[in-house]
Amino acid sequence: MSRFRVAVHIVPRRGLLDPQGKAVTDALHTLGFSSVFDVHVGRHLIVEMDARDSSSAESTTREMCNKLLANPVIEDFEIASVSTL
């Protein structure tokens, strides 16, 4: 067993109205960042855990996402990174 730190990105599902993302986009435009055409506001989670290896840490985290951390009806998730602690 080793210790791992798994980073997870959770964002609103594409195509759903994302008022927070829109508000941030508008604010960026106001500040002159006219190149921005879309922003998505989501959550970033760091899960620290014991696992046999990094692929098992990743698959366990994926299971956590499906069961609790993300809601598949409204959110998409991706495992951003897995690193040893």
Place this chain on the structure above:
Amino acid sequence: MKFGIVTFPGSNCDYDTYHAVVDALGEEAVYLWHKDHDLRGCDVVILPGGFSYGDYLRAGAIARFSPIMREVVAHAERGAPVLAICNGFQIACEAGLLPGALLRNASLKFVCEAVRMRVENADTLFTNRYDRGQLITLPIAHGDGRYTADEETLARIEGEGRVVFRYVGGPGDADEWWSPNGSMNAIAGIVSAAGNVLGMMPHPERAVDDLLGSSDGMGVFESILSRVAA
């Protein structure tokens, strides 16, 4: 008839709901603690409003794993009535008792006001004391009430008459769909496929006395009583 009102850490409408059942309806009610494993013989379970677990992660996401929820889901699967109000609606969606999910209001603001809605289906366990098309006014108080589902689900619940309450009457036409939170199809409340679970963002328990502004919510409680007692 015995009502069980579930108290989660962060529930704040459980006492109002108790008042509606016991004082306004005149029936028996007990509080069910979220750590309980037993519904104590209740005929009807109510998931009340509030901010269970501080809305951490997503509204209702953590409450659905409370020990009592296993019993509530089994109760619903037996076809017994579950009334899920506001945060209860969010929990019921997270638990898979109802389709879809409730997202942050489109305005990004918490909305607390009395709003008008139309009873779209008066044949359900929860609405048989209303008339189809009846306009009622109930309070809403939520930050995450934007009902969202995929197109197929939306078409199915509309086609099956499962949209029970719909917000109407914005600044213009009183009968026009109008959503205070950006809900798809201005949906305020839906029932499960079997019809025994109602999820609604408006608060019927806060509208049980004319002296306090409206008694339009009594119909929900009276409907349950008339159907279940019969």
